[in-house]
Amino acid sequence: MKRSIVCRCEDISEEDVIQAIEEGYTDIEELRKKLRIGMGPCQGRVCIQLVARILERKTGKKVAMIKLPKVRPPLVPVSLGTLASENDEK
């Protein structure tokens, strides 16, 4: 079967997204929680805009009107060792 990958981190295809929308998950936060899109190392940089496009196509709601998920820190992956060593432990 041909699959167009939307989310590379979590291996989610366009077909997966369309199916979830058809099941009633029409909020980008719900799609994220249902499919784990945007939860991998890229934190949604690759997939979220693509998902917003698919949502627009399926629901008619303009991309500009679709509320995107909150951006969550740290913006890039940071190791626990680095975070722990920022200052000397009190």
Added chain:
Amino acid sequence: MKSKADVVIIGGGVNGCSLAYRLAKKGLDVVVVEKRYLTSGATGACGAGIRQQWSTRENAQLAIQSVKIFERLSSELGQDIEFRQGGYLIAVHDEKEMKQAEKNVAMQRSLGLKVDILKPEEITSVVPILDVKGMRAIGATFCPTDGHANPFKTTFAYADAARKLGAEINTHTTVIDVKTAKKTIRAVVTDQGTIQTDMVVNAAGIDSKTIAEMVKVKLPLTPFRKEIMATERLQPLFEAMVISFKDGIYFSQQKEGQIVGGIPIPEEKGGYKTMPTFAFLQHMAQTLTRYAPVLKHVNVLRHWTGFYDVSPDARPILGEVKEVKGFIQCSGFSGHGFMISPMVSFLLTELIAEQKTSEVLESLSLDRFKGKNIEKELSVVG
């Protein structure tokens, strides 16, 4: 949206959706209203843990019975909620904690729960990546039937099953007012229309207090911001949730491989702030790498905030309030709403559909705060 319903549930978290499912199954006409999207509150931000090791008998009972329901929930709802039982390992750090642990274990065993007290050298046989010296443990308690489930999948599965039974679930719908007449519920007014009903379930998480104020009921709840983080995915390293009441830390490895955990933010006070803090991330990283030094090489992908709606005794407020007929509380979970949701919806369904009450429901009523002797839950983490 429907203009009439037997019951209106305010809040689309795990408790609101599971109650919608159970009431719809009893043939009631149920409408759920949710301000944002399903799991947008505490359910979607939680640590996914399911624990039976409590200090109060009521909480232990609720959790033990909830696990029995969780065990068959995937097949009941027809969707995999990813329930798995890897156990909970609770670190014990000093003699005082050990005394309390022994007391808790004796009570839990009297309820039929299998719980063991581990010697320091037995800790790594359960969770190999732990450094017993680094975590400063003199022992631990371990219950192998504690575990996890996926809070999103659980809530969505309840919502799907509820819809199939005729329940209506309205997301992005804000409650503006709750109307009463002669101290009885009459209607719920939302920004999408009004629903006539004589019963309202207040399952709105930290907004429960605001909802109750609409009918002049005061709930003794305080929102507490909590932070939690997730790492990148790793190969399976351990199955148990590791927690410590003294350090406040909890962490576990989820089914997909990421490590998820939290710890109280240093010097945090109650309130509605939602910004994640660097103080949390640093404190968490320092404590987590002290417990499991090997994790210093692992990347954190994100951290986020959620709320505990904390009651004075860290136990939920359930059931009908005396002041307003038809106004049912389902709030004050104090950080444990997900794990006891199966029994909460079971008990409230008995109350709403069959007018049946129970000893445990009575003990969790709002009225208990009017008395003097409330027994506080001590086994609170995060």
